[in-house]
Amino acid sequence: MAKKLEAKINNKSKGRIESLKKNLKKSKSKRYLLILLILVVVGLGLYLGKSLFIAALVSGRPITRFELVRELEKGAGKQTLESLITKELISQKAQKEGVTVSDEDVKKEIENISKMIESQGSTLDAALSIQGQTREDLEENVKIQKTVEKLLQEEVVISDEDTLKYFEENKSLYGEEAVFEDLKDDIREQLKQEKLSTAFQEWMTKLKNESQIIYFVNF
Secondary structure (H helix, E strand, C coil): CHHHHHHHHHHHHHHHHHHHHHHHHHHHHHHHHHHHHHHHHHHHHHHHCHHHCEEEEECCEEEEHHHHHHHHHHHHHHHHHHHHHHHHHHHHHHHHHCCCCCHHHHHHHHHHHHHHHHHCCCCHHHHHHHCCCCHHHHHHHHHHHHHHHHHCHHHCCCCHHHHHHHHHHCHHHHCCCCCHHHHHHHHHHHHHHHHHHHHHHHHHHHHHHHCCCCCCCCC
16 A cells, blocks of 8 residues: 555656756746847848948958048047037027917928029039938928028118118119119028028127036047
8 A cells, every 4th residue: 555655656656856947948948938028129220220330341341430530530520529519509499489380381491592503503402412311301400591590680670761872882782783672682681691690609608608518538
């Protein structure tokens, strides 16, 4: 009787051990499968995102993004950084003053630019290509320009007297048959942009002096 009981216990123990072995094998298989899946995902990510790390391959030797950025910084790093700082200061000031520019305003200005370029026998896309810019770049620049105009609108008021005075002093530029009424809007816009440029430089210098700007890189 005791032997039968012992045999029964041994059989149960063996069964449990076999069951544990099977579960362990399954667990290992799942673990290996998970590791393999992770490696595949990482490898695929590195392949698809190789341009994030490598800019070019020369006879198998990679030129990294870091090398590219370092060289670009040497050439135009300071100018680019100052441009980014300027954009950020304009954005912060506009937010503080509650100044916004609608997409419709941007679209309308781009249409005007496009018409002007077409009147000169070219196209907007061709002009952008020459400058190495995209329509997205233009939209951003126009939005910044319009934001600055709104922020400084009180400082760039052009009166009718200013417009007429400029026309009288520069008649030779327009020809003897030029009519002031036909040109006054163009002259007003020209004077506005000239005055805006001067006012902007003074305003931005003051804004930078009043802001806390900490540089972590030197060029």
